[in-house]
Amino acid sequence: MSHWRLRRSCRQRAVRAFPVLQGKCEPSGSRFWERTTMGLLDFFKRRKPEAAARQEPVDPLLSQIAAAYPKGPVRRGSFKGVPRFHDLTGKAPVIDEVMVFDAEDHWFFLFLGCRPLGLPFELSFRTTKAGSEPPPDWCVEPVTRVANMIGDGAECAPGVTWVIGSPIGDASSAFVGFMALPDMQFGDVEPARLLQLVPVTRAELDMHGPDHVQLCRSLESDHQRMMGVPGSHGS
Numbered sequence: 001m002s003h004w005r006l007r008r009s010c011r012q013r014a015v016r017a018f019p020v021l022q023g024k025c026e027p028s029g030s031r032f033w034e035r036t037t038m039g040l041l042d043f044f045k046r047r048k049p050e051a052a053a054r055q056e057p058v059d060p061l062l063s064q065i066a067a068a069y070p071k072g073p074v075r076r077g078s079f080k081g082v083p084r085f086h087d088l089t090g091k092a093p094v095i096d097e098v099m100v101f102d103a104e105d106h107w108f109f110l111f112l113g114c115r116p117l118g119l120p121f122e123l124s125f126r127t128t129k130a131g132s133e134p135p136p137d138w139c140v141e142p143v144t145r146v147a148n149m150i151g152d153g154a155e156c157a158p159g160v161t162w163v164i165g166s167p168i169g170d171a172s173s174a175f176v177g178f179m180a181l182p183d184m185q186f187g188d189v190e191p192a193r194l195l196q197l198v199p200v201t202r203a204e205l206d207m208h209g210p211d212h213v214q215l216c217r218s219l220e221s222d223h224q225r226m227m228g229v230p231g232s233h234g235s
Contacts, residue, residue, distance in 0.1 A: 175199035
């Protein structure tokens with residue numbers, strides 16, 4: 001290699017290792033690199049919402065929920081990267097995000113994550129308020145367990161039931177499982193439906209047997225039951 005090519009090669013390596021800013025050389029891991037990287041990230045973050053507005057289609061379900069609750073959720077949590085409850089399989093949880101909305105006389109929980117799996121629905125849960133207390137979080141665990149069961153291939157459609165086993169709500173609650181029904185407020189939104197998980201007792205399941213048509217009608221006509229379980233299982 002000639003002398004001038006060797007010098008040019010060394011200079012190129014030096015520039016890659018020590019970026020030059022206003023006549024000063026700083027290592028790639030320095031604050032200069034952090035400032036430069038963060039500046040680019042901020043630039044793309046500012047542009048991303050504009051691009052999303054042009055390219056992504058409007059979600060009818062989320063649009064209707066946003067219109068019904070213009071103040072947005074009072075609580076929001078992400079479950080991405082969180083292990084399953086009581087599960088050592090190492091699989092990712094089905095539920096990605098939980099949002100809680102104030103529906104005046106009860107709390108409306110929206111569980112998102114089923115549609116990315118190719119399922120034509122999302123899940124909801126409703127529970128009555130306990131005075132001025134904030135939204136409880138005891139319902140997150142049983143609903144997430146049902147979602148994981150669905151992710152493993154369990155059937156999910158209006159009228160389908162799942163038995164959790166442990167009490168749902170108060171520790172002395174008689175509710176041991178859920179029945180899926182169209183959500184009382186957003187159940188008719190197409191194409192993605194919102195299925196509400198309504199707590200059921202062992203007596204109700206035993207009384208109606210495998211045919212849950214009558215139980216479906218009974219629950220759908222009971223506004224108080226559709227609004228959820230009174231009490232809490234710890235907040």
